[in-house]
Amino acid sequence: MPDLQPFENRSADHLRLVLESGQIGIWELELQSGLAVRNGTHDEIFGYDQPLASWSYGQFLDHVVDADRARVDDLQKTAVEESREWSFECQIRTFRGDIRWIRAAGCPLKDAEARIVKLIGHVIDITDSKESQARLRLITSELNHRVRNMLSMIKSLVRMSARGATDISQFARSLEGRVGALARTHQLLIAHSPDSMKPSAILKAELSAFRGYEGRFDIAVSDEAALSASASQGLSLIFHELVTNAVRYGALSVESGRVEVRIARSDGAVEVSWKECGGPAVSPDRTEGFGSVLIARALAADGTSELNFAPSGVECHIVLDVA
Structure with missing residues (x-):
């Protein structure tokens, strides 16, 4: 995008500022292993004071409250099958035991053979809202x-x-x-x-x-x-x-x-x-x-x-x- 060209050399700094000031957690989920990399804010949203050594899709679902878990999982499967955005709001139970609201969205990434291999996305805490x-x-x-x-x-x-x-x-x-x-x-x-x-x-x-x-x-x-x-x-x-x-x-x-x-x-x-x-x-x-x-x-x-x-x-x- 032409309007972003002046920022290309400092894009990482700008991204870091946006993520920190907006309290946005980002993640990248590998579909085959179910493991994900993410930033520190992601783990803080789920109630962890320090980043965990590893994170999986299963761990995420365990945090989702019972009433929302099946719906969120079905949305993820549909997003992968139809190669479209995965977007939802749900309640989670944090590591501390608190019930919080989150909004998350992700989109699929494909390999050279046009197969979906990853989902990347973000998550924010919307409890106050x-x-x-x-x-x-x-x-x-x-x-x-x-x-x-x-x-x-x-x-x-x-x-x-x-x-x-x-x-x-x-x-x-x-x-x-x-x-x-x-x-x-x-x-x-x-x-x-x-x-x-x-x-x-x-x-x-x-x-x-x-x-x-x-x-x-x-x-x-x-x-x-x-x-x-x-x-x-x-x-x-x-x-x-x-x-x-x-x-x-x-x-x-x-x-x-x-x-x-x-x-x-x-x-x-x-x-x-x-x-x-x-x-x-x-x-x-x-x-x-x-x-x-x-x-x-x-x-x-x-x-x-x-x-x-x-x-x-x-x-x-x-x-x-x-x-």
């Missing part, structure tokens, strides 16, 4: 699941908000606030930090939408745990309804009112206690509105929530299931 692909598939699957759940929840919010609204502006305000609560929780979920999915973090995120009221909360956490995505979304909606109602009608609607929140962990669950005090007296004859219905249903199978309109202030006891 395979693990990245698996993580990407997992993340994509989780994202699809979360988006479906989010859309279902928004659909329910639209339907239920419309049912309780008296005019378009009220409907828009209530829906915007509830969807905003979901959006704030989504930001916590994509942070990929277990701490961001704990009840205290979800509450603080919700309070960030109610500037000026954070100092009127007494929050005590004795122990807590990270929640699932669906439980986090449900809890954010509950907190949004509780804070909204407290600001409009409850303890936070007057200067003297405060809210106590206690978070503690029990066997297989995290309990959240919400208690308002110092606000207007609560009427025992309150009718159940959409907010109350949402609080009761938001957690679905992830826990329970019980709302109590005590005369001294609204109380809510939330139990969240955790693994």
Whole structure:
């Protein structure tokens, strides 16, 4: 190739650089004896700290995991019979006992009588790439699941908000606030930090939408745990309804009112206690509105929530299931 002519005198140096920087193992297999010569990187890929004195096709097959061995061997035989490239991916068990992924390719070499006498090729470790692909598939699957759940929840919010609204502006305000609560929780979920999915973090995120009221909360956490995505979304909606109602009608609607929140962990669950005090007296004859219905249903199978309109202030006891 004309473009390679300037490198002909240094071709061995360039090849060595490519092999070392790319961590590429190369091999040359003699078909009659089954013995192969190879570089040091080849043996390192198969888990050997020092190059072995000899290497055979049988040794290679012994490293290939049981589930892949017959397929790889059949591909090699077909490549020789049809005089074409031998290319495959498979898992191997290294000398150290680790399971790794490799990608290998080889091509036949013929003698003066056009008989295939050797295969030459290369092998690389692709374990990191395979693990990245698996993580990407997992993340994509989780994202699809979360988006479906989010859309279902928004659909329910639209339907239920419309049912309780008296005019378009009220409907828009209530829906915007509830969807905003979901959006704030989504930001916590994509942070990929277990701490961001704990009840205290979800509450603080919700309070960030109610500037000026954070100092009127007494929050005590004795122990807590990270929640699932669906439980986090449900809890954010509950907190949004509780804070909204407290600001409009409850303890936070007057200067003297405060809210106590206690978070503690029990066997297989995290309990959240919400208690308002110092606000207007609560009427025992309150009718159940959409907010109350949402609080009761938001957690679905992830826990329970019980709302109590005590005369001294609204109380809510939330139990969240955790693994």
